[in-house]
Amino acid sequence: AKMEAEDDLQFTEFLKRNKRNINCLVDKEKNIRLKALKEFNKDLFDESNDAVISKFWRNHLLKPLVLIYDDKVEKLRELAIEITSKLIDRFELKDEAQVIISGVVARMDKIPFPEQSEEVRIEFLELLQKMLEKNSYQFVPQLSDVTVMISKILLDLNPDMKNKASNFCVSLC
Template sequence: MGSPVTDRDSYVASVQRDINCLSDNDRNTRKRALDKLNKGMFGKSAPSPEVLQEVFCRNVLPPAARLLSDTVEKNRELTVALLRSAAESLTDVAPLLPLIFPVMVQRLGNVPVLEDSEEIRLQLVDLIGGPILKRCAAPAILTVLPDIVSILVRSFADSFHEIVKKAATTTVSLTESLPPGDFPGQRSRSLPPRSPPPRQQKTQCTFTPPVHRAGSVAGPPWHARLDTSWLGARLGVALAAIEVADLSERVRGRFPTGDIGEVRAEMLLKAITPSLSHRHSAVISLDLWRFVA
């Protein structure tokens, strides 16, 4: 039996041609390479878990992640399938996150949304809410929390109903992955007091309470019971991804003083409340995701 290094080098040599083809100019060559790598690395002839982990993350992942932006829809679809196989099979999913999330947020988390395929948008949100959130520990999720929040906010506004539903269930998975508690480095920054804006610019930030049961709200609105200062501390870094510069201008009159984390938290709640209002599991989960009862 060969040494681990020999086994790794031998396996790399066997798939190197397909890895090189991921960067080929020919669309069909890229397509064949994606299909072969997915079937070969995660099928019946898959290598040992140790070799698979190292070879995929070191050799396959960098060129594969770039193909999430491939000009050919079929190639993007095959790339998502390859990444999902990896997220479901690797012993450690965390190394995937730094390379795939910058591309994913570029495709899904900006305005306009660049990914024009409804099915691929759905598959990407499902990839987050499925193996990524289920198999990654909270510290790893926190490193890409800004991107996840940005993608979810955009997904709640998607014209494809199934994506909105998937965003709601992914929000549930997110709240379950990050239980209440403080995490290092997630404290929000305080802004210096601002001068009061002109009177005509002052508005009140209000929310429409979600309907918990047929036509009525059970108790105080869930968002009213959230400790938004704590939520801002939890998501202070994350919410910076949601067009903070633009949003801060629009909410300046509403929150002339205080903590920017709280402002961002309020804006996130406002963005997701309409879509969550009739999805009870997501509402209940978010209701539980608070600092105090």
């Protein structure tokens, strides 16, 4: 109980320090959004208390971070994917997978792709691959959307993309 109280106190302090950056993720100015993402990319991984970071990510950061997947600035999308990927490396994959999968599918399920950057499309697919390896059962609720998305990705002219999509299909099976 004492440890939980300490974690709660640390979480409250961490949330206070980072609440402004969460709000900055939806600011109109790209430089403000970029600064907030860079600070998250540092602060989240400087903090050693996994309980604090896990709770913060799942309850406060996840949805604003996934909204950045749709940002018009490529650098911001790349940074949001990088942060998500590092958090997936650090923690078990739970219900947040549904939010992440929906965000990725929204960027890659139509032709022409809403995601115009080849590099970012590859990063999205690598993120999904990492999620699949971490917890494949999280894909079951959205399997039909994911398979439709993959069928579109396989039409991509980029050979690296086709290769990664093929490998993803094999892993998914």
